[in-house]
Amino acid sequence: MLAHADRAIALQPLPQIVLSEYQAGTFDYVSGSGDGPEGRNLPTLRDWIEVFRASIPQFRHRAATDISIPEAERKERATKFAQTYEAILKQLEENGEADVPGFRHVTPSCISLCALREECLRKQGYEDVFATVKAEENEKALALLPGVLRDLDAITDHSQRLEMVLRGVFAGNIFDLGAASSADLFSTNGAAFESTRANILPRPWAVDDMDAVLQVWERKHYSKALLFVDNAGSDVVLGMLPLARELLQRGTAVVLAANSRPAINDITADELRGVVARAAAEDKILGRAVDEGALKVVPSGNDQPVIDLRKVSPEVISEAGDADLVVLEGMGRGIETNLHAQLTVDSLKLGMIKHKEVAQMLNGRLYDCVCKYTEGRP
Ligand code: MG
Numbered sequence: 001m002l003a004h005a006d007r008a009i010a011l012q013p014l015p016q017i018v019l020s021e022y023q024a025g026t027f028d029y030v031s032g033s034g035d036g037p038e039g040r041n042l043p044t045l046r047d048w049i050e051v052f053r054a055s056i057p058q059f060r061h062r063a064a065t066d067i068s069i070p071e072a073e074r075k076e077r078a079t080k081f082a083q084t085y086e087a088i089l090k091q092l093e094e095n096g097e098a099d100v101p102g103f104r105h106v107t108p109s110c111i112s113l114c115a116l117r118e119e120c121l122r123k124q125g126y127e128d129v130f131a132t133v134k135a136e137e138n139e140k141a142l143a144l145l146p147g148v149l150r151d152l153d154a155i156t157d158h159s160q161r162l163e164m165v166l167r168g169v170f171a172g173n174i175f176d177l178g179a180a181s182s183a184d185l186f187s188t189n190g191a192a193f194e195s196t197r198a199n200i201l202p203r204p205w206a207v208d209d210m211d212a213v214l215q216v217w218e219r220k221h222y223s224k225a226l227l228f229v230d231n232a233g234s235d236v237v238l239g240m241l242p243l244a245r246e247l248l249q250r251g252t253a254v255v256l257a258a259n260s261r262p263a264i265n266d267i268t269a270d271e272l273r274g275v276v277a278r279a280a281a282e283d284k285i286l287g288r289a290v291d292e293g294a295l296k297v298v299p300s301g302n303d304q305p306v307i308d309l310r311k312v313s314p315e316v317i318s319e320a321g322d323a324d325l326v327v328l329e330g331m332g333r334g335i336e337t338n339l340h341a342q343l344t345v346d347s348l349k350l351g352m353i354k355h356k357e358v359a360q361m362l363n364g365r366l367y368d369c370v371c372k373y374t375e376g377r378p
Contacts, residue, residue, distance in 0.1 A: 009260075011301045011311035015320055018342040018377065024308035026339040027361050029108045030096060043357035045108060049093045051355050052113045054180035056082050059117065062129035062177075069125060077124040085120040089113075110336045114304050118263055128262035130177060130232075137175060137233025137265070138275055144193060145279055148238050149245070159214045164197075165246045166210065170352045170369045171197035172239025173330055175231050178264040178305050179354035181366065193234045206353060206364025207339070209373035213348065216373065217250075222325040222346070224253040226316070228300060228307060230330025230351075232267040237275060240329060244295060245285050247325075253294045255319045257312075261303035266330075269299035306332035309341060324376075331358065335370050345376040 013019055029048045063069075063078035084100070091098035092108045099105050103119065106112045121129060148168065155161040174196050176182040203210065225247050229240045236258075244254040256276070258269040267275070276297055280290040289295035301313030307328070312320070320326075326347045328334040334349035335358060341347070349372040353359045356366050364370075 013310040130265040134232035141237035169239040172235040173352040182354040205369040206362040225325040226323040257300040260299035306337040
């Protein structure tokens with residue numbers, strides 16, 4: 001699964017993770033289910049499998065309309081993808097493990113189920129079934145960016161502005177076609193950034209360190225931040241770029257790390273370079289930062305909608321050494337794989353919850369926010 005990327009480039013652990021404690025997975029799909037604290041009913045393996053099963057129609061739809069595949073073959077290959085992935089899920093559901101010809105032996109986890117889905121697509125010749133919708137959403141979001149930045153600039157209080165920037169990160173993160181609930185929402189309303197930001201669920205959120213973040217950023221200066229970004233469109237353009245710009249205005253250099261290879265509607269590093277160049281041409285702060293090398297884009301080494309921080313690219317390694325802040329954004333990277341990751345430097349995990357099972361685990365609500373601040377432990 002990750003073997004392909006591992007072979008192609010030497011992936012190494014992010015130097016800031018506390019390796020002895022690190023696990024690339026927040027929720028145990030096998031033994032972490034059943035009766036939870038305070039009598040809560042936690043999702044079972046069957047429920048988690050159902051989360052991935054529910055994603056199949058969206059992937060199948062995108063695969064069946066992927067223009068990079070000859071038209072006569074699209075439908076059949078999309079069907080084969082869906083059938084193969086469904087067969088693996090069924091095995092995992094029934095046996096707790098799967099041995100499918102052509103795939104390695106797997107046990108169920110967030111990372112393995114994400115990786116298998118991408119691998120099933122690639123086996124049918126699909127490289128990037130969300131390419132078209134990503135490009136469309138990037139265009140729409142870039143058109144909205146000047147207005148979003150103007151509104152932020154009108155907020156003179158630093159703390160209030162930072163809170164609005166972070167609310168923008170959560171609102172943007174709703175553009176997630178990997179989760180059935182947000183994919184349905186997107187097909188009805190589009191990304192709808194401003195109304196989403198205005199209607200974010202009331203605090204306290206499922207994980208709510210917003211006050212701590214505002215206080216810490218008031219007294220602490222970071223010299224360099226490494227931001228692992230998530231989705232294309234409003235997520236990265238209207239959520240994460242304004243966060244990068246806020247950091248730049250505070251004198252922090254910013255490195256944006258995006259997927260090396262496509263996964264769902266996550267933005268890739270190649271795509272992000274184009275988006276940042278376009279945004280920089282329209283905005284003085286971003287433009288100057290790009291010119292001066294204070295804002296960079298690097299490939300993360302990743303080909304998943306989640307991330308194992310023990311496997312990052314040489315480009316991330318070479319930039320990460322002097323980073324004193326790490327931000328992991330999105331449900332996959334910030335919540336499902338790294339919520340409890342302890343780093344040697346301060347970290348922020350930011351995302352919106354789009355699976356009710358994740359909400360159950362965190363005792364939160366669907367579309368709740370996760371704003372987790374973890375102080376670095378050198
Ligand atoms: Mg994503």
